[in-house]
Amino acid sequence: MRVYLPVTLAELQHVSPVLLAPRVAHAVTPALRTLWPDEDEEGWEYAAQAGAADGSLLLLAGSPDAPSLRVVVAADVPEACVRDLEDPPVPSAVEVVCRVELGQMVSVHVDEPAAAADVAAAATGDEFAIERLEDRDLLWYDVTEIGQIPAG
Structure with a gap:
């Protein structure tokens, strides 16, 4: 199952073979599909990613x-590693309960970097600033490019 994990750049740069878990993540859930029934798979994936960006x-x-x-x-994890939240804050929110290894990252x-001032203000x-970030x-980035991501 594809999940979108909110992380910080500092956390990502310290990934050895594993990201932290459990954590709230985002995915294409039945609730998300119901909320936007006219959307397609790509649109639902984009909405889940946006939810994770808000989490970040x-x-x-x-x-x-x-x-x-x-x-x-973005990571592909077994469905058994994803649990529904009792009262999700947004329709795409789920909990990843297993370790997410580097090899699962997609x-x-x-x-x-030009967004750094807006991100800091939005935080x-x-x-x-939040409205500007929505645009x-x-x-x-490919997983092999993690070390090349600019810090802002």
Whole structure:
């Protein structure tokens, strides 16, 4: 099952063979499909990734020393490793209860460095910065490029 894990850049750069788990992640869930019945698989995947980007922003708000870029890791994990949340904050939210190994990571999605000021402001609750971030797409990186991701 494809999941989108919110992480920080600092956390990603310290990935040995494993990302932290359990954690709230995002996926294409039945609730997400119901919310947007006219969407296609790609649209639902984009919505799940956006939910994870918001989750990354929340992590940054709790870690003011972290580089100010939203980071999402796409990973394929066994369905048995994904559990529904009792009261999910958004329709795409799930819990990943197993370790996520580097070999399960498919791609990494990161803000471009020019977004760092907006990300930092959004992490402090700046509504205008949050709106500007909604208009930004995350850049795609292959897992082999993790060491080349700019820190902002």
